[in-house]
Amino acid sequence: MKRVAMIPALLGSQRIPDKNLLLVDGFPMMFRVVEACKASGAFDEIHINSEHLIFRDWSKMLGVQFYQRPPHRGGSACRMVNKSRKCVGDRCQTHDHFLYDFMEHLNEPAYLALIHTTSPLLKSETIKTFMEKLERENYDSLFSIEERYTETMFDGRPLNFSFSEKIPTQTLPPIQMITWAMTGWRTESFMASYKRDEKKENGPTYVGKMGVFPLDRIQAIDVDNIEDLAVAEACLQYRRHRVVPGQFKVPEGFVGVESCLEDLIRRDGVTKFVNDKANARHSNLDQIKKEMGPPPWIYVLVYSATDQTGIICQKPGEGCRKHMHVTHDEWWVTLDGEFRWELGDGMVINTKKGDVVCIPKGMPHQITCMGSQPGIRMANGGRDMDHVYLK
Numbered sequence: 001m002k003r004v005a006m007i008p009a010l011l012g013s014q015r016i017p018d019k020n021l022l023l024v025d026g027f028p029m030m031f032r033v034v035e036a037c038k039a040s041g042a043f044d045e046i047h048i049n050s051e052h053l054i055f056r057d058w059s060k061m062l063g064v065q066f067y068q069r070p071p072h073r074g075g076s077a078c079r080m081v082n083k084s085r086k087c088v089g090d091r092c093q094t095h096d097h098f099l100y101d102f103m104e105h106l107n108e109p110a111y112l113a114l115i116h117t118t119s120p121l122l123k124s125e126t127i128k129t130f131m132e133k134l135e136r137e138n139y140d141s142l143f144s145i146e147e148r149y150t151e152t153m154f155d156g157r158p159l160n161f162s163f164s165e166k167i168p169t170q171t172l173p174p175i176q177m178i179t180w181a182m183t184g185w186r187t188e189s190f191m192a193s194y195k196r197d198e199k200k201e202n203g204p205t206y207v208g209k210m211g212v213f214p215l216d217r218i219q220a221i222d223v224d225n226i227e228d229l230a231v232a233e234a235c236l237q238y239r240r241h242r243v244v245p246g247q248f249k250v251p252e253g254f255v256g257v258e259s260c261l262e263d264l265i266r267r268d269g270v271t272k273f274v275n276d277k278a279n280a281r282h283s284n285l286d287q288i289k290k291e292m293g294p295p296p297w298i299y300v301l302v303y304s305a306t307d308q309t310g311i312i313c314q315k316p317g318e319g320c321r322k323h324m325h326v327t328h329d330e331w332w333v334t335l336d337g338e339f340r341w342e343l344g345d346g347m348v349i350n351t352k353k354g355d356v357v358c359i360p361k362g363m364p365h366q367i368t369c370m371g372s373q374p375g376i377r378m379a380n381g382g383r384d385m386d387h388v389y390l391k
Contacts, residue, residue: 001047001109001111001135001186002044002045002110002111003042003043003044003046003110003112003113003131003141004043004044004045004046004047004106004110004112004113004134005042005046005047005109005113005115005127005263006047006049006067006099006102006112006113006114006115006274007030007034007037007049007117008049008050008069008095008098008114008116008117009048009049009050009052009055009118010032010050010052010075010076010091011052011054012076012091015224015225015226016223016224016225016226016229017108019117019223019229020055020117021182021189022098022229023232024120024193024223024229024232024233024236025240026265027059027119027235028074028096028117029049029063029118029120029232029234029351029387030055030058030117030369031058031225032120032217033115033116033117033119033120033122034046034048034062034064034230035062035275036122036123036124036127036159037064037123037124038062038063038064038124039123039125040124040125040128041128042113042127042128042130042131042132043113043131044075044213045065046064046065047064047065047066047236048064048065048066048067048292049061049067049069049169050066050067050068050069050189051068051069051070051071051075051076051100051179053068056068056079058305063190067102067105067210067212068284069098069101069102070101071100072089073097073100074092074095074097074098074099074100075091075092075098075109076091076092077089077090078090078091078092078097078221079093080097080100082096082097082194082197082204083197083198083199084096084097084204084205085097087261088130091273094297096194096204096205099112099185099204100190100191100192100194100204100280101115102190103187104185104189104191108334109186109187109188110187110338111122111131111134111184111185111186111187112180112184112185112190113127113130113131113134113183113184114183114184114185114338115127115180115181115182116180116181116182116222118127118223118224118228119179119180119182119219119220119221119222119223120223120232120236121218121219121221121232121235121236121239122181122182122219123219126182126219127199127209129145129183129213130184130213131183131184133206133211133213134184134211136295137211138209139184139207139209139210139211140182140185140186140190140207140208140210141184141185141186141189141190141205141206141207141208141209141210142183142184142185142210142211142212142213143178143183143210143211143212143213144178144179144180144181144182144183144212144213144214144215144220145177145178145179145212145213145214145215145222146173146175146176146177146215146216146217146380147155147174147175147176147177147214148174148216149169149170149172149174150175151169151172152175156288157358158361159174159175160173160174161362166307169244169246169274176212176214177220179215179220180222181215181219181220181221182213182215183205185207185323186208186232186304188207188208189203189207189208190203190204191204192377193207193208196385197198218235220244221235225237226239230370247326247362247363248254248326248361251323251324251364251390252390253390253391254388254389254390255389255390255391256275256389257386257387257388257389258386258387258389259384259386259387260306260384261298261300261384262275262276264387265298265310265312267295268316268318268319268320268321269318270296270297270298270312270314270318271296271297272292272296272298273295273297273298273300274292274299274300275300275303277300277304278300278301278302279301279302279303280297280301281305283301285311287309289313289376292313292376295313295314295315295318295374296313296314296315296318296375297312297313298310298311298312298313299311301378302380303383304383304390305383306382306383307380307382308380308381308382308383308384308385309378309379309380309381310378310379311335311376311377311378312377312378312379313336313367313374313375314374314375314377315369315374316337316369316370316371316372316375317368317369318368319339319366319368319369320343320366320367321366321389322364322365322366322367322389322390322391323364323365323387323388323389323390324344324361324362324363324364324365324388324390325361325362325381325382325385325386325387325388326361326362326386326388327382327385327386328357328361328381328382328385329359329360329361329363329370329381330358330361330379330380330381330385331356331357331358331359331380331381332353332355332356332377332378332379333354333355333356333378333380334351334352334354334356334357334375334376334377335353335376335377335378336373336374336375337352337353337369337370337371337373337374337375338350338351338352338369338370338375339351339367339368339369339370339375339377340349340367340368340370341357341359341365341367341370342365342367343358343359343363343364343365344363344365344368345363348350350370356371
């Protein structure tokens with residue numbers, strides 16, 4: 001049997017208005033899901049399923065197929081009826097209907113994966129493993145779950161622990177929460193159950209031989225509300241920046257940490273701080289030098305949601321305290337004069353006008369203005385980034 005991915009999308013969502021049109025960390029969530037499905041190599045066909053033709057255009061961009069869902073068959077004016085729900089011309093609230101409609105469209109037995117646009121953190125290797133398990137273990141229905149080792153109650157009563165004693169949380173039997181990030185079916189089993197429509201038996205969603213597929217907490221994120229959206233976007237940024245969790249510890253010689261640029265630069269002896277013209281669309285270095293006058297001073301060029309750039313002018317012998325950054329790399333351009341960078345690995349870099357220095361996060365450094373004339377350097381990093389100070 002062929003393996004098919006189906007990615008459903010409608011417009012007009014309520015909890016997050018038009019969530020399928022949002023750019024989440026720069027991309028529609030659907031783009032991330034489709035690309036993960038393609039990269040997995042797990043599918044013979046990938047379909048976007050929607051009644052809205054904007055997603056037909058997107059499917060062409062992404063190189064996948066488009067199925068136009070009839071509004072009355074699991075769409076915005078659904079009139080399908082089964083034991084899960086009787087729709088009366090309203091927006092469909094159960095996937096039973098549009099799944100059955102799509103399976104009829106396929107018109108041949110298949111292993112079908114329903115993968116939601118609201119799960120943009122799914123990895124391609126996870127999708128591949130899920131489909132392999134669905135087929136290899138011959139499941140009729142397979143559900144992605146998130147396992148949590150935590151004391152859980154329902155209606156005031158304990159589900160997986162006892163009120164009579166406190167035991168270590170990690171030894172509890174985990175609760176298993178269906179995420180709906182990924183669900184798989186053997187289409188023949190689903191459709192047969194849908195047609196029987198008997199209340200006394202399972203299905204069509206929970207049909208036949210059922211299995212579960214654990215996801216880690218990050219991949220299990222399902223964007224249903226604004227809080228979920230904030231978490232998903234933060235995780236996508238975290239992944240894009242290739243952050244290694246727990247990479248850095250408090251270093252030897254640690255004397256403190258600061259992040260307020262105005263405060264920390266004043267402690268470095270820079271008393272004139274100008275930031276009221278940050279983010280100007282056009283600036284000129286000669287005009288800035290004329291306006292600022294003799295050193296020491298800092299003129300903040302960029303102070304955006306993510307970035308921080310300042311032009312720092314100091315006299316020979318002045319500079320900054322020894323420190324490092326663990327959340328951002330930093331880079332500088334020497335605009336005038338001479339500077340010396342003394343790095344934690346023993347390297348020393350001497351610069352003159354036009355030189356660029358890049359230092360990775362985690363590398364201690366101390367900067368000093370050298371020579372006989374004031375020096376100017378442009379410092380570029382992350383907004384309000386950490387300055388971890390060392391002896």
